[in-house]
Amino acid sequence: MHIELAENYGFCFGVKRAIKIAEENKEASTYGALIHNSKEIERLEKDFKVGLTDDHKSFKAGETAIVRTHGIPKKELQELKDTKVDVVDATCPYVTKPQQICQEMSEQGYDIIIFGDEAHPEIKGVKSYATHGAIVVTCADELEGLKLKEKVALVAQTTRKVEDYMEVANYLIPRHKEVRVFNTICNATFENQEAVRKISQKADIMIVIGGKNSSNTKQLHSIAHDNTKYSYHIEDENDLDYSWFKNKKFCGISAGASTPDWIIQNVVNAIEKRINS
Numbered sequence: 001m002h003i004e005l006a007e008n009y010g011f012c013f014g015v016k017r018a019i020k021i022a023e024e025n026k027e028a029s030t031y032g033a034l035i036h037n038s039k040e041i042e043r044l045e046k047d048f049k050v051g052l053t054d055d056h057k058s059f060k061a062g063e064t065a066i067v068r069t070h071g072i073p074k075k076e077l078q079e080l081k082d083t084k085v086d087v088v089d090a091t092c093p094y095v096t097k098p099q100q101i102c103q104e105m106s107e108q109g110y111d112i113i114i115f116g117d118e119a120h121p122e123i124k125g126v127k128s129y130a131t132h133g134a135i136v137v138t139c140a141d142e143l144e145g146l147k148l149k150e151k152v153a154l155v156a157q158t159t160r161k162v163e164d165y166m167e168v169a170n171y172l173i174p175r176h177k178e179v180r181v182f183n184t185i186c187n188a189t190f191e192n193q194e195a196v197r198k199i200s201q202k203a204d205i206m207i208v209i210g211g212k213n214s215s216n217t218k219q220l221h222s223i224a225h226d227n228t229k230y231s232y233h234i235e236d237e238n239d240l241d242y243s244w245f246k247n248k249k250f251c252g253i254s255a256g257a258s259t260p261d262w263i264i265q266n267v268v269n270a271i272e273k274r275i276n277s
Contacts, residue, residue, distance in 0.1 A: 001275050003251045003268060004203070006195040010264055012188035012257035014092025018069040021090045022050050028064035031056050031080075032121055034090065035069050035258040036214035039236060043260075059085045071095045071125035094186035095122055098155040101182050102130040105153035110180065113137060113148075115168045116157025120215055123157055139164070140171035150177040158186045159216035159257070161193065161223070188257055189216055196220045196254040200227035203252030205244060208233050209267055210256025217256030224254065236263050237270035245275055 112134035210217025
């Protein structure tokens with residue numbers, strides 16, 4: 001069986017930057033999971049004594065709090081600073097951008113529409129920057145019946161599929177006098193999604209590696225599944241079911257932006273060892 005990696009996959013710029021920040025701040029704690037990959041979080045805790053807390057109020061003056069790549073709500077960031085906590089911001093710059101846009105557009109009188117998952121930490125943070133509030137939707141249908149201003153600004157969660165984002169934009173544009181559409185989907189997302197689209201059109205089985213709660217990995221798996229029904233989302237080699245590979249000739253592999261190279265290599269090695277034995 002032929003095994004091939006997608007042209008682009010794995011750690012993005014923002015994740016690499018966050019990991020470096022965490023490694024440079026030994027014995028600090030992150031507020032929320034730094035990235036959506038539990039195995040890498042465990043490595044940081046084991047090798048660099050980087051802890052994790054889900055309560056920003058647990059930090060005391062003088063302690064170091066690392067802000068997760070997804071960002072945190074504006075009010076919580078201010079509370080950390082007011083408490084004299086040493087804040088080290090590992091928010092991805094691609095996430096900081098929609099935060100800034102939401103604040104600026106809201107203050108200029110635009111209704112803010114955010115395309116994304118309201119329960120995702122990135123969107124919780126981005127929404128908090130809209131001074132006069134924001135509406136979060138997952139598809140164009142959710143906009144029906146909403147009474148919006150003539151001026152609307154639209155941003156997207158950084159890891160969403162561009163095709164889905166355009167459906168929301170195309171719904172708004174003919175219905176409002178002014179629609180500001182901001183491309184806040186990050187470059188790595190574009191590249192990884194296009195790469196998985198290309199390889200999944202050739203493969204007869206796709207393995208997509210990443211955290212089960214990783215939004216961008218779920219998007220990659222969704223794209224792969226559109227082209228190859230035998231597409232599987234796994235966290236590491238322990239999730240592999242080797243019956244999947246029976247009678248398969250081409251295995252494509254991709255990985256989410258929070259998936260480290262060592263996990264990807266473990267998966268490749270496990271497949272090669274089992275299939276070729």
